Amino acid sequence: MSSDIEKSGTSKAKALKGFKHSKPGLLVSLGGSAFGAFGIVKDIRKARAEGDTLKLVNAAVGAVALVTGALLVVRELRQLGGDDVLAD
Numbered sequence: 001m002s003s004d005i006e007k008s009g010t011s012k013a014k015a016l017k018g019f020k021h022s023k024p025g026l027l028v029s030l031g032g033s034a035f036g037a038f039g040i041v042k043d044i045r046k047a048r049a050e051g052d053t054l055k056l057v058n059a060a061v062g063a064v065a066l067v068t069g070a071l072l073v074v075r076e077l078r079q080l081g082g083d084d085v086l087a088d
Contacts, residue, residue: 026077033070040066 040063047055 023077023080026073026080030070030073030077033066033073036066037063 040059043059043062044056047053047059
């Protein structure tokens, strides 16, 4: 009986791991990047208002990282073939 549970758990774990590279998983990731943009904009505005150059540079680097991450997700979405089992 425990082996059935272990096999079931293993297949669920593989399915969840595969979700990250499925179309819905990538869209969730892209949405998270878009949501993170609000925080970056807030940080940039605050740094400008305070005149803090170091915070402004930190926010700008964060923005570049966010854009790079979003572009990687978009590229992976474009490369996603018809073998996506979780897509509609």
